[in-house]
Amino acid sequence: MATDILMPALSPTMEEGKLAKWLKKEGDPVKSGDVLAEIETDKATMEVEAIDEGVLAKILIAEGTEGVKVNTPIAIIAADGEDVAAAAAGGGKKADGADSVGQPAPTPTMQAEGHASAPAATAKTGDDKANAPASPAVITNKTPAPVMAEFPEGTEMVTTTVREALRDAMAEEMRREDSVFVIGEEVAEYQGAYKITQGLLQEFGARRVVDTPITEHGFAGIAVGAAYTGLRPIVEFMTFNFAMQAIDHIINSAAKTLYMSGGQLGCPIVFRGPNGAAARVGAQHSHDYSSWYSSVPGLKVIAPYTASDAKGLLKAAIRDPNPIIFLENEILYGQSFPVPKLDDFVLPIGKARIHRPGTDVTIVSFSIGMTYALKAAQALAEQGIEAEVIDLRTLRPMDTDTVIESVKKTGRCVTVEEGFPQSGIGAEISARLMVDAFDYLDAPVLRVTGKDVPMPYAANLEKLALPNVAEVIEAVKAVCYR
Amino acid sequence: MDAANEAGQAKADQIKSDHADVDPTIPATGSAVAHEPAPKFTREEELHAYHEMLLIRRFEEKAGQLYGMGLIGGFCHLYIGQEAVVIGMQMASIEGDQVITGYRDHGHMLACGMDPKGVMAELTGRRGGYSRGKGGSMHMFSREKQFFGGHGIVGAQVSLGTGLGFADAYKKNGHVSLTYMGDGAANQGQVYESFNMAQLWKLPVVYVIENNRYAMGTSVARASAQTDFSRRGISFGIPGEQVDGMDVRTVREAASRAIEHARSGEGPYILEMQTYRYRGHSMSDPAKYRTKDEVSKMRDEHDPIEMVRKRLIEEHGVPEADLKATDAKVREAVSDAAEFATHDPEPDPAELWTDILLEARG
Known part of the structure; x- marks a missing residue:
């Protein structure tokens, strides 16, 4: 046979x-x-x-x-x-x-790409369509006008994946300063569990691209200690789920030391890696920590969506003298976006961007949440609702001004994130709008979030646990009373 | 075994039996290597050690007093009894070597040459404190003196100190990280993660385990399956030795060996300092876990400062009057520190909002 x-x-x-x-x-x-x-x-x-x-x-x-x-x-x-x-x-x-x-x-x-992925990399049957990953939004190469506004007119754009953009950002900063180095599991010889550090070992050598044992608590502490002396470590967590092993050093050793030392001892460090759900990896490997880190004074928290933001903001993060949490998304790694061809493209941390201008409702999101927001906006436009979609890009400091200005115009707001509803980013935006834009709101702020359950493994349940475009459309219609 | 080694073994045995007298729960497993007895200090070295240890002793006594008066808040962990450890270590280090420790940190700061006024003012939470009143007893730093804290999370400083060593190796600056921890911290998991990487990468780190026999109120024997802390690096191939941490000469001798090992690129080294804390874990310690006799025996027979004082008089012929003059000088420095720390204003309310983030460079 x-x-x-x-x-x-x-x-x-x-x-x-x-x-x-x-x-x-x-x-x-x-x-x-x-x-x-x-x-x-x-x-x-x-x-x-x-x-x-x-x-x-x-x-x-x-x-x-x-x-x-x-x-x-x-x-x-x-x-x-x-x-x-x-x-x-x-x-x-x-x-x-x-x-x-x-x-x-x-x-x-x-070998699997990470502790989690190992079982999933085994055989799949021919007709098992359910194994296909959650489909991200279709990304077009048409760059929205507000994105272009951040580059000089006439800048050449190069289609780049988020993965390449992150690698380029690190490589450029490592060329610029010897004090910048990458440390983490499988970052060197393996070329990165998700290939983000591809080629770095070859260019910079083992001194600056440091493979660690599987020992997050230990190597995070070592990196923070090195940062105290003025080195600029980029710590790659294979996923942020594993950063739980190291959270003491992120919070207690990195975020608080500048304050506790009366301004003497800074900690210029970047903790980066994929955050949130990937596909079919279960509850322990699907947690979105955005709101956790965003609540800690002493940290800056970045969660980009596009490749150009990933590059410009990672470069800014590496140069920043403070501890930075840089939350990536595994599903976005392979997505392509136009990235400006500039010698030194650095974006400001702490600035949201209107990704799609609109007049009827404000949709606020970040990272992969933007895929739901943009698809929904497209569908809503066909129904006569023009949504303004804001990409927060940085979660701390949070650029609430951009959101408030938009809501003053639209009078309505829906937030979109994959994280849990309680104490989430949407909850924070909602609270701030209540204080600073109460008189402008024509409807309560609605949140579209991941469901309040640990992430299930089964394909159908996982899909149900994540937000979707229909939920965003429904929420927008609700706040528009349509 | 030649004569010198025999003498070294005898000394090591003596140390063990001395300790065994006081606390039989510490088994006399001994370190892997026997060393010759520590060479005598010169008169100047003894005088230096005497002054430095006395400064810590008097400073801590004063801190205890101010705590009792309500002028120092929160937690306050005194170093009294352990002075020989940090002073012996510092006598073997060179300028630029980093120091990092846990929460029992006042002695280390003074040993690093930090100003007693600034340390005491931090204890009282005043603006002239090393952290401008925002750190407190457990969180003080001095970049100038290469003192990297002052860490309140037990064991965290071990990974951080390994990172200081990582930076030394990265920069190839020839410096060594002196990373202190207590016997309690030595049971934290990240200590072994750090040992592994330090030896794997041959980082210049000397791990100083200050075994004062109690992690808060839990004796070493009740918390540790392996009570010989010098052996805690064996599975990583890290050499270690047990040291009489009450004798500053022995400490300096062992420290020199360990620091030389680390500085020459051989990797980390573990020193278990067998020491004793006279006071409670913190100011609120009821000390129900040990007898008064145990404490007084240690004080009477093994006090690190008395040991040096005796040697100064008997071996170096230093007149008592000279030592009294040193005492007076130290008391004055401590009294000045207390005076400053109790009269310096509290931080400006605006300080609440400073030092959270640094401005990014242009």
């Missing part, structure tokens, strides 16, 4: 990859454990291993093909004794339904 070899997923968020190389050719015998091909994504490279014995009857996807979707058949294997030509001709698409079940994608042999 011929079986299809399917394009495997390397991670919970992988949607497609490049078939980099075939190590077997058509007609080669294969046995279990043989490496058939190499697959690349922007994050990692892995080998595809054969599970069954037989003959490689047909290669369906040629070497060098990019953008191969997960679960696409990439080759056909004829079972021992089977007619290879027939298998190649029929493949997995034979009319005989009983035989058409694709072989599960081979188990990737690469």
